[in-house]
Amino acid sequence: MSKLRDALTVLCIGAFLITGAAAACVENKDPKESVQSLRAKSPTLRDKVRLRIGVRETLPFLSYRDPSTGIRSGFEVELARGIASDLGFTEEKIDWVPVTDVQSRMHVLQANQADIVVASLTMAPDRPVDFAGPYLVMPQAILVHKQRTKRVESIADLKAPDFKTCVGISSTSAKALEAKGIKPELVNDGLMCIDGMTSNKYDAYSSDLQVLASVLARDPDKFEILKLLVSDAEERIGVAVPQGDTALRDLVAYFLNRWLIGPQPSPWMRAYDRTIGPHLEAKYRSQPRVDKPPVLVDYDSKAQPR
Amino acid sequence: MTQEALPRRTDHKAAFWSLVVGLPAALSVLRLWVESGGDLQITLLLVSNVSPLNLVAALFATVTQVATVVLIALFSAGGILRAAVEAAPSASSLRLRPPVLARVFVATPVWFMAAAYLMAILTWRIVYLPLLLPAAMAAFQFSPWRLPPRWLAAGFCLAALGGYGWLIGPAVMQAWRGSEYLVAWLLVLPPLIALGVAGPIPGWFARTFSPIALLAVIGIATAGFFYAVRTPILPLVVIELKGRPVERPEFIRGHVVSVDDLHLVILQEQGGVRYLPLDDVGPTVLCATPEELPTTAIRLRGYHVEDSILTAVGRQVRPRVQVDPLCRIAKSATT
Structure with a gap:
């Protein structure tokens, strides 16, 4: 019995020593991939002290620049500011790059004129840029003149030869309408559709709901948004980054996801409530789930989660 | 003895x-x-x-x-x-x-x-x-389990182990699922070893x-x-110098040694001391070092297992952690 007890004690002391050595191993373990280490891997961010962000300038509450003051506002502008801040760039270290149509939004990334683009770009896999997000999931909708609403009761009514529907070229709305046999008038920039709607050149304008909500907010007495299903699929709007820069994509996805799972109201929610949120239905007031957010550690990782 | x-x-x-x-x-x-x-x-x-x-x-x-x-x-x-x-x-x-x-x-x-x-x-x-x-x-x-009466001591030990198991159970499961076997080992084994050591x-x-x-x-x-x-004895700060071109700002990472009416003396992270005229000193922020990054994501009843009890209490008093943008940008610009 005594020998058994001795053996047990010796065994426990041996296990204690090994466990102590295991503790030393834990202590000396290298940290996992961190925000800082991933940031260093991004060719776009390497040695950058200023961040160039592509945004639009003509959509109030979504992405707008006041021509008289130069002040930028809107959901996408605030979202871009939040992402820039998380990446290490304060407001005064942001260079805003104006973008217009879909082609120009992708071109500024391809031509190295911008580092990220936050401009209602749908996360389509065939586009020559990479996406982090989505930060919005919205249906395609149709904006019409209030006085002409009676003419449009179904999507089929858009096929009428005298009914002019405007959409931006290369937009997903154009593809969706064409798939339903509707031949819209394609223009380079959605801005031309808005001008055409104001001047009564067009009867309808089809785009993502958040864009139309912005147009409607500017002139609620003249326009209205029809609750017609243009497409079965909803548009997943993401932050565009240069193709191949997976480090930057992952960083943006990480920050968007951290907003989603972190303390509320998150930067996303605050931006939404201050800008486009009041102009959209309540069902859209929740940040969508982010695609493949990476597991990273950061200096605040030890803080209490929500 | x-x-x-x-x-x-x-x-x-x-x-x-x-x-x-x-x-x-x-x-x-x-x-x-x-x-x-x-x-x-x-x-x-x-x-x-x-x-x-x-x-x-x-x-x-x-x-x-x-x-x-x-x-x-x-x-x-x-x-x-x-x-x-x-x-x-x-x-x-x-x-x-x-x-x-x-x-x-x-x-x-x-x-x-x-x-x-x-x-x-x-x-x-x-x-x-x-x-x-x-x-x-x-x-x-x-050895509590050897104390007389043995049945009472054994009951106490079993109850204590059961309570401990309840306490660490979720963290051990999280560690196991995350392939963090060393962390699971460190949480599970010591109390068992304590019985016979x-x-x-x-x-x-x-x-x-x-x-x-x-x-x-x-x-x-x-x-x-x-x-x-x-281990450093002075806190790490990042200072952005004023009056530099917008496209090429200058950052200094280091430890502030002293400040007087004319200068701020900073011991730079990479070595060397600089005397900065106070007029040149722009935004200054406190930054963490990479050594402070956690190596695991495991939490024990909400507390990060790499925190100490003092740190955990501190986090409850001041729960918000702010990573200043200047810390990230200055790091990449100097390395």
Whole structure:
């Protein structure tokens, strides 16, 4: 019995020593991939002290620049500011790059004129840029003149030869309408559709709901948004980054996801409530789930989660 | 333990107090030396600007954890060897030449040991706290399950283990799922080891264990010493200099040594001192170092296992952690 007890004690002391050595191993373990280490891997961010962000300038509450003051506002502008801040760039270290149509939004990334683009770009896999997000999931909708609403009761009514529907070229709305046999008038920039709607050149304008909500907010007495299903699929709007820069994509996805799972109201929610949120239905007031957010550690990782 | 086996010697006390007072003072000076990058003039600059009180406070805040690791290791090995000496026959070599660790253990006041354990509970990372249980059992040679009546002691131990299992269960599952097996091991095994670690060990094992334990304690102390002298004593800041071109701002990462009416003196992270005119000093922010990044995501009942109890309490008082954008941009611009 005594020998058994001795053996047990010796065994426990041996296990204690090994466990102590295991503790030393834990202590000396290298940290996992961190925000800082991933940031260093991004060719776009390497040695950058200023961040160039592509945004639009003509959509109030979504992405707008006041021509008289130069002040930028809107959901996408605030979202871009939040992402820039998380990446290490304060407001005064942001260079805003104006973008217009879909082609120009992708071109500024391809031509190295911008580092990220936050401009209602749908996360389509065939586009020559990479996406982090989505930060919005919205249906395609149709904006019409209030006085002409009676003419449009179904999507089929858009096929009428005298009914002019405007959409931006290369937009997903154009593809969706064409798939339903509707031949819209394609223009380079959605801005031309808005001008055409104001001047009564067009009867309808089809785009993502958040864009139309912005147009409607500017002139609620003249326009209205029809609750017609243009497409079965909803548009997943993401932050565009240069193709191949997976480090930057992952960083943006990480920050968007951290907003989603972190303390509320998150930067996303605050931006939404201050800008486009009041102009959209309540069902859209929740940040969508982010695609493949990476597991990273950061200096605040030890803080209490929500 | 009998007085004959391990007599208390009064010169132990003198050596003990010399160590308690002298070691932190010597360590503080060495830290300044290392902090200066080995440069004599910078060392003198630091000595002239860092007050002794601040130095001791910084030392206490950063080195307590390491110091208690050394002490707890010493007490555990000392306690085990002391029990072996006590159980050894009177003519045994263990009795004639008691191991150093056992003698140091006997010379250490109980209040000091209690204080060391208390500081360890407060400052050790949560993942290491279970190790204190077998360490305490080994040092004080206490086996609750051997106390009479045995059925009551066994019931108490089982209940305690059950409660502990409830406490750590979710964290162990999280660690297991995340393939963090070492963390799971450190949470599960120590209380089980604690049940059997106390008790006299055979003489042959004591004679083998004694030099290994001594070497281990010396190794831990050496590693702790190098950790202590390398730990910064001044906080890390990033300063953006004013008046630089917008497209090429300049950032300085380093430790502020002093500020007077004309200059801010900063010890740069990469080495060297700069005297910055106050008019040049722009936004200044406090930044964390990469060494502070966690290595695991495991949480024990909401608390990160790499936090200490003191840190966890601190996080409850000030829950918000802010990573200033300047810290990220300045890091990438200087590396």
